Amino acid sequence: MRFRVLGVPEVHDDVADRRVPLTSPKQRQLLGALLVRPGVPVPMERLIEELWSGGAPGKAVNALQAHVSRLRQLLIEAEPSRANAPRLVARDTGYVLEARPEELDSARFLRDTARARALVDGDPRTACALLTEALGLWRGPAMAGSTSGPLCAGAAAELEEVRRSVQKLLYDIQSRLGLRHRTAAPGPRRPAPVVPGDRGELVRLRARVDELVDEQRLLRSQVEELSLLLGSRALSRR
Known part of the structure; x- marks a missing residue:
């Protein structure tokens, strides 16, 4: 599970x-x-x-x-x-x-990024691979569609902050290793791009497909919930 x-x-x-x-x-x-x-x-x-x-x-x-x-x-x-x-x-x-912890993607993300940070100076290529795989666990914004309450909102904000720092770190390592040209800073919600053939590329493409499916499912459920709510209000006014 x-x-x-x-x-x-x-x-x-x-x-x-x-x-x-x-x-x-x-x-x-x-x-x-x-x-x-x-x-x-x-x-x-x-x-x-x-x-x-x-x-x-x-x-x-x-x-x-x-x-x-x-x-x-x-x-x-x-x-x-x-x-x-x-x-x-x-x-x-x-x-x-x-x-x-091994059953929770956020715990895996934090564990792998911690391991990568410890390897940045001594083994930057392994650190780069770990960070790429860690970012590949993301399917969209943290706790997407569930941050109206303080518990999820607070946890999501913390995870997003770590995600941004990891994206920046990965960008810096890749630039230092010559894996990419230093241009604009990476966007706040997308993993830094990698060169074709990087083993994390396929992981991220699959994650993006999952993200689109999740967003579609979320929108559908919200429309259904809103329709039910509007229907119940209409009935109550009769």
């Missing part, structure tokens, strides 16, 4: 090699909030604020429990071996999602 927040929050089933379908933006927000600090309980009140940003429904606790129950069931369906020990459980008046 892999958990992804470097783009639209999602779960990937490694056994079936497929994305676990999350059925609403609220589920993606919930997943993102729980993955800000995996293994650490997040209080109910913080999750309610994250999902509804001050506009919580009258029975917000019940609504949150319903979203948690559905997300837990999706995770169990994708990982039946953990049916008796689910990853998402209630703890200390909140909820916790158990995920190992």
